[in-house]
Amino acid sequence: MEPFDSIVCVGQTTWEGDFQKAVVQLMCEFSVRHRVLYVDYQHTYKDLLMGVAGQRGVPVRTMMRLSSQLVKKPGKKGSEVYVWHPPTMLPINWLSPERHDRLITWNVNRLVKSLRSVLRQLGMKRPLIINGMNPVFGLPMLHQLNEAGTIYYCFDEISIARWMNRHGGRYEDEYLRRVNAVVTTSETLLQTKALRQPNAFCVKNGVNFELFYQARQLAENRPPQKPVVGYLGTADNRINVDIVEHCVREMSDVTFQFIGEIKEPTLTERLSRYPNVVFTPPHQPTDLPPLLARLSAAMIPFVCNEHTYTIYPLKINEYLAAGLPVVSTPFSILDDFAGVVEMASSPEVFVQALRRALADQSPERIAQRVDMARNNSWEQRSHEFEAIFRQLILQHS
Template identity: 70%
Template sequence: MQKFDSIICVGQTTWEGDFQKAVVQLMRELSVRHRVLYVDYQHTAKDLLMGALGRQKGVPVKAMFGLANALTTKDGKDGSAVHVWQPPTMLPINFLPAGIHDRLLTVNAGRLARGLRRVMQQLGFEKPLIINGMHPVLGMALLGKLNEAGTIYYCFDEITISPWMREHGGRYEPNYMRRVDAVITTSEALREAKAQVQPRTFCVKNGVDFPLFSQTRLLAQQHPPTRPTVGYLGTADDRLDIDIVAHCVRTMPDVTFQFIGEIKEPAITARLGQYPNVVFTPPQQPALLPPLLAQLTATMIPFVCNAHTKTIYPLKINEYLAGGLPVVSTPFSNLSDFEGVVPMVATPEAFAAALRHALTDNDPARVQVRIDMARANSWAHRAEEFEVVFGQL
C-alpha cells in the first residue's frame, strides 16, 4: 500500500447531520491509520445570511464570521481523531449559467485553496492524498493547487440525475475523471459507467457502522416490539414506489408502517398519511436510531426500478441487517450479495406477501446470518478496501 503523508477529503456533505453519511464514516475509519482533514460543506453568502436570520439550520455562523475556530477536531474510530475545517464563505454560483459560473468558480476555488494551504501548513500536511467526495466541479478547480500526491474521485451517485449537481456537475465530471488518478464508486453499475471514461475505476460498496446498529438486536430483546411494525429508514423521496407501499398499507391494516427520516416527496404524505397505520417519525441523530429500529419487526426498501436507482447500493440495507431485522426489497439494483437473505420482489402483491412472511422470520439462525452479513460489510472493512486502491496509485 502506498504510504501517503495525509488525506484531505473535499466534498459537498456536512460532517454533522441527522443521518449516516458514507464519506464521513469512511474518513472516521481511515483516521485510524492516516492523518485526515475533512473540508466541511462550502456554505455560501446566502447560507450565511439565512443562518444569521435563523431561517436555515446547520449553518456555522460563528465560524464563518470568525467568532469561532474554523478548525476543530472530531472523534474518529478507536481513539483516533479527524480534523474538520469550515471553509471561508463562498459565492453562490450553482444557479448561474455556465459562462458566469465558470468565471466565479475560480474565485471560490482560489479562496478555498488559500485557506486550505494555511490549514495544511498548520497541521503539517505536506503531500496529501485528495479524496473528492462527489464534487467534480470544485475538484477540477483545485487540481494542482494543494501539492497533492494523488487524487481520487469518490462517486456515490449518478451525478447527471441529481437535481442540484446535474447541470454543472454533468459538464465537469467526465474531464475531471480523466484527470484524477482513480475513481471509486459505491456500486457495480456506477463502476461500469465511470470505467468508460476512467479505466482506473474501482468499486467499494457502502458499509455500516456495525458497532452502532448492532445495538438494535440487544435493545429488541430487552424491549420487544409491542405490535407488528414494518419500518423504512432514511430520506423518502421520488425513489420510493408509492404504489407498492400503498398496496401494502391498505391490505395489511393490522401492521404499522413507520417512516423514520425526512419526507421529500409530498405525494408520500398525501397518499399514505390518510391511513391510520402509517406513522412518520422525523430524522434522528444516528445514536438515537437503534432504539427506534428495535421497535420494528421487519424493514423494507421499496424503491422504483429506473436508471437512477440502478446505480444505488443503499446504506440502509446493512443498517437493517446489523440489527438482525428481516428486509424486503424491490429488485431496483444489483444486490446479488444479499441473495438468500433479502427477498427481491417487484409487484405490490408479492411485496405484501414477502412482508407478511418477514414479520415472522425470526428464527435465531436466520437472525445471525443477517448480523454476520452486516458485520462483513462494516465501514472498517470498506476502509481496508479503499486502502487497497491507494496501493495502486
C-alpha cells in the first residue's frame, strides 16, 4: 500500500440511524487526522418508491436531487466528515447470481462516475479505500479511483448475515485475495478471513466513551430506585428467548427493559404478558444516557451458534462505560472481559448471575468497569487501525 492523501469509506450502512455504527465511529475519529469521505448506503429505485409512498424512511429529497448529495457531518474534536449520497441504484440483490452479476456493473459504473467527480471537487487525489462490509461493490470498484490501497473492514460473517448472504459470500472470497489487507472486529472473524488474506488484523469494536459515560454521571446524581435489567439495541434472532423468559418469570421483582427495535416476533409474543417487561422504542444515540442511567444491570443473552460466535458486540463496552454490571452468555471469545463480565450458559445460571450483578454496585467495581470501557474507546481503536496503515505502507516502501 502506498501513502495516501485522504480516506474514502464505501459503506453498507447509512451514516444516520438509531444506533451506534462501528464504521461511522471510526470515520469520525479518523477525521481528526485525515480528510474523510463516507460513501453512504446505496439506496435503490425500490427504496425511492417506498419512500415516496411513506412506507420506508429514506432521504427522498436527496435521492431526487432536491437537496445536496454531499454534506458535512461533525467528526471528533471539531473535525468534519464529508458524507456523499450516491446515485440511486437498480434493486438487484434478489436476482439470480447470473443476472445480478450482469447488472452490478451498471450500478458500480454509475457510482464510480459520480464518485470521481466528488473526489476531484474535494481534491482527494490518492485516497485509501476502506470498504465497510460491502464486497459486492468493492470488487468491481478495485483500481478505479487511483487509490493508494484498499482495506476490507469486516464486522460480520457475510455468509450468514441475512442482509448480505445471497451474493456477498461469492464476492468476498475473491475480494479478500485482491485487497491490501482485511481488518476484522473479532478474533473469530480474523481466523477465517486470514485463510484468504495474509495481511489480516483485528481491531475490536470500541465505544463512544464520552457519550455513554454520561449515564454513569447521571446515575450518581439520581441512583435507580428499583432494580432494572436492560438490553440495548436490536433484539433479533440472536436473542435466547428461553433464557430471557426464565429470568423474567423467576425474577418478578425486577423490571426487564428492552431499548431498541424488536425484530424477533417470538420475543414480544412470549414476554408481553409479563408485567415486569418493558419495551422502549429506538432512540437516537445522544438520547440514550438518561435511559441507561435508570438501569441497575445489563444483559447480552445471545444464543450460541456459528453466527454469534463471530460477534464482538458494541453494546458490551457501552454498558461498561455506563458503569453497569453485565451478564452474558458465552456466545463468542470474550476473554478480554474476564473478571468484569459474568458468563452464564443456562437459564438457571443466568438468573443467579443477574442476582449477583444487581448486588455488584461497589464504587471499586463500577470504576473497574468504566476504566475498561475507557481503554476500549473508539479513539483508542482508531489509533490501532492507523498503526495498520503505517505497517502496510512500510511493507510497500
